[in-house]
Amino acid sequence: xxxxxxxxxxxxxxxxxxxxxxxxxxxxxxxxxxxxxxxxxxxxxxxxxxxxxxxxxxxxxxxxxxxxxxxxxxxxxxxxxxxxxxxxxxxxxxxxxxxxxxxxxxxxxxxxxxxxxxxxxxxxxxxxxxxxxxxxxxxxxxxxxxxxxxxxxxxxxxxxxxxxxxxxxxxxxxxxxxxxxxxxxxxxxxxxxxxxxxxxxxxxxxxxxxxxxxxxxxxxxxxxxxxxxxxxxxxxxxxxxxxxxxxxxxxxxxxxxxxxxxxxxxx
Amino acid sequence: xxxxxxxxxxxxxxxxxxxxxxxxxxxxxxxxxxxxxxxxxxxxxxxxxxxxxxxxxxxxxxxxxxxxxxxxxxxxxxxxxxxxxxxxxxxxxxxxxxxxxxxxxxxxxxxxxxxxxxxxxxxxxxxxxxxxxxxxxxxxxxxxxxxxxxxxxxxxxxxxxxxxxxxxxxxxxxxxxxxxxxxxxxxxxxxxxxxxxxxxxxxxxxxxxxxxxxxxxxxxxxxxxxxxxxxxxxxxxxxxxxxxxxxxxxxxxxxxxxxxxxxxxxxxxxxxxxxxxxxxxxxxxxxxxxxxxxxxxxxxxxxxxxxxxxxxxxxxxxxxxxxxxxxxxxxxxxxxxxxxxxxxxxxxxxxxxxxxxxxxxxxxxxxxxxxxxxxx
Numbered sequence: 001x002x003x004x005x006x007x008x009x010x011x012x013x014x015x016x017x018x019x020x021x022x023x024x025x026x027x028x029x030x031x032x033x034x035x036x037x038x039x040x041x042x043x044x045x046x047x048x049x050x051x052x053x054x055x056x057x058x059x060x061x062x063x064x065x066x067x068x069x070x071x072x073x074x075x076x077x078x079x080x081x082x083x084x085x086x087x088x089x090x091x092x093x094x095x096x097x098x099x100x101x102x103x104x105x106x107x108x109x110x111x112x113x114x115x116x117x118x119x120x121x122x123x124x125x126x127x128x129x130x131x132x133x134x135x136x137x138x139x140x141x142x143x144x145x146x147x148x149x150x151x152x153x154x155x156x157x158x159x160x161x162x163x164x165x166x167x168x169x170x171x172x173x174x175x176x177x178x179x180x181x182x183x184x185x186x187x188x189x190x191x192x193x194x195x196x197x198x199x200x201x202x203x204x205x206x207x208x209x210x211x212x213x214x215x216x217x218x219x220x221x222x223x224x225x226x227x228x229x230x231x232x233x234x235x236x237x238x239x240x241x242x243x244x245x246x247x248x249x250x251x252x253x254x255x256x257x258x259x260x261x262x263x264x265x266x267x
Numbered sequence: 268x269x270x271x272x273x274x275x276x277x278x279x280x281x282x283x284x285x286x287x288x289x290x291x292x293x294x295x296x297x298x299x300x301x302x303x304x305x306x307x308x309x310x311x312x313x314x315x316x317x318x319x320x321x322x323x324x325x326x327x328x329x330x331x332x333x334x335x336x337x338x339x340x341x342x343x344x345x346x347x348x349x350x351x352x353x354x355x356x357x358x359x360x361x362x363x364x365x366x367x368x369x370x371x372x373x374x375x376x377x378x379x380x381x382x383x384x385x386x387x388x389x390x391x392x393x394x395x396x397x398x399x400x401x402x403x404x405x406x407x408x409x410x411x412x413x414x415x416x417x418x419x420x421x422x423x424x425x426x427x428x429x430x431x432x433x434x435x436x437x438x439x440x441x442x443x444x445x446x447x448x449x450x451x452x453x454x455x456x457x458x459x460x461x462x463x464x465x466x467x468x469x470x471x472x473x474x475x476x477x478x479x480x481x482x483x484x485x486x487x488x489x490x491x492x493x494x495x496x497x498x499x500x501x502x503x504x505x506x507x508x509x510x511x512x513x514x515x516x517x518x519x520x521x522x523x524x525x526x527x528x529x530x531x532x533x534x535x536x537x538x539x540x541x542x543x544x545x546x547x548x549x550x551x552x553x554x555x556x557x558x559x560x561x562x563x564x565x566x567x568x569x570x571x572x573x574x575x576x577x578x579x580x581x582x583x584x585x586x587x588x589x590x591x592x593x594x595x596x597x598x599x600x601x602x603x604x605x606x607x608x609x610x611x612x613x614x615x616x617x618x619x620x621x622x623x624x625x626x627x628x629x630x631x632x633x634x635x636x637x638x639x640x641x642x643x
Binding site (some may be wrong): 088089090091092093176177180210211212213214215216223224225226227228229230231233239240241242253254255 | 429431433448449450457475477478479480481512513514515516547550551552553554555556557569570571573575631632633634635
């Protein structure tokens with residue numbers, strides 16, 4: 001009593017398929033795959049139906065049919081059509097005008113969470129306030145499409161979009177001002193000391209530094225040194241220094257130094 | 268015979284109980300004399316008078332302590348108690364006077380100058396305070412002259428605060444992968460120096476938050492020997508301002524007690540930053556900073572903390588980095604201020620510079636860490 005069977009050349013995840021058998025009598029069928037291990041009795045000469053539940057996970061499957069002897073065959077189940085596009089964008093915050101600072105990677109997945117390895121073209125686009133800043137079409141290889149580009153020149157929220165056919169995923173990246181540039185301060189003597197404040201603090205591209213950025217004011221006078229770490233509020237940092245005599249005041253933000261001013265003693 | 272052992276045990280126990288009562292009674296009577304009014308009223312020397320006074324302060328016998336203060340002292344009971352017990356949730360209000368050592372500086376028949384090292388136990392460890400006491404002979408007994416205690420008083424006022432605050436919204440587990448990623452803040456160690464100090468090896472330097480969001484920063488260091496094996500790993504613990512606002516710079520110091528740098532081949536640094544909610548208030552100015560020698564000949568950085576905001580800072584913490592003439596960080600010192608910093612008020616601070624380094628210090632940078640009750 002001879003037996004033979006034919007596994008499908010290819011199958012698609014989540015779709016029903018069948019394995020044809022020849023011969024007569026009873027046999028035992030085994031199916032081993034990435035997401036399934038199944039055993040059942042079959043009648044030789046009839047088709048063995050594989051349901052959509054059996055082939056949900058893409059990968060290599062082994063079919064084994066045993067009667068007088070055992071025979072096996074390997075077949076591959078490939079992912080179905082993409083139904084979701086996972087998009088990772090990095091970083092979530094980036095200083096403006098930085099080369100190769102923004103990157104994104106997209107992975108197409110089918111409805112059963114299988115990575116779609118079939119070649120496809122993913123369109124990446126960066127937009128700000130509905131105007132396109134940058135776009136690129138990238139051929140996905142082995143289920144991955146990626147890009148890397150420089151950050152823009154203007155601070156603010158930009159949207160990164162990855163599109164594959166009718167699938168689209170968006171991510172937001174906050175472009176923030178870079179280091180302070182031309183940090184300048186001015187001051188005047190008041191009844192209680194010296195009030196010192198910066199001019200609006202910008203980076204070299206003209207973006208206002210975000211509120212909360214610390215500016216350190218340092219005064220040097222006859223009574224010693226004074227320092228105040230003051231946060232920028234509405235673009236300007238202000239501090240009140242206690243100083244009686246002639247005083248020199250300077251400012252710094254992070255590793256950037258500003259100008260120095262001298263306030264004479266109260267007459 | 269079978270009752271011999273229990274009987275011996277009962278007799279021995281009774282004997283020990285009686286002995287215990289007797290010994291306790293003796294100790295109690297000694298203690299009583301030491302703090303009793305007989306000795307207290309008959310302080311015939313300035314040392315004895317000062318000891319009595321400080322023992323009463325230690326035991327919080329305020330009436331008796333005040334009775335040992337010269338009548339010419341411009342002090343009232345409430346401000347005197349507040350001076351010793353602290354207020355407004357300050358570090359002093361969580362401290363107790365553990366012990367003291369006094370020594371005479373100068374003495375005549377009618378007056379004496381005494382220097383006292385006061386050892387306080389506090390939640391952040393032992394703290395030492397040095398005070399000079401002036402004693403005079405008054406009515407046949409030595410009494411301390413107590414200076415007027417300036418209790419900071421803040422007038423009723425409205426302080427407008429348009430403070431900046433960063434809140435943090437995090438994604439849930441059900442969010443799509445990568446949809447709500449927020450990067451950790453970018454922080455950088457901008458200087459590092461390793462030295463041998465009296466207690467062991469010390470790694471110090473400065474770290475800055477280069478990002479536009481606040482960061483909770485911890486600096487760790489691992490000492491590695493010649494074979495590449497780690498010898499010890501320590502963190503900056505409280506020798507750093509952990510919450511750094513954007514572009515803020517903080518000193519850090521990591522101590523390795525009992526280790527010497529000659530045994531170290533390599534130092535591995537690791538800075539960890541986490542995104543945290545934070546507030547830009549209160550702004551604390553550091554005024555009148557100057558390096559002076561104190562009464563014991565030590566170099567000390569003095570200054571005043573000025574609270575420019577409208578909220579009380581319960582426990583101010585000062586961290587200072589000291590630079591040599593090349594701008595290299597040669598030491599990092601810190602100190603807690605034991606009085607609360609009331610709104611729009613100032614409090615003095617002092618941090619010590621090791622004697623061996625005082626000559627090489629050419630500059631310094633002070634940051635203020637603050638702990639407020641009810642805030643994390």
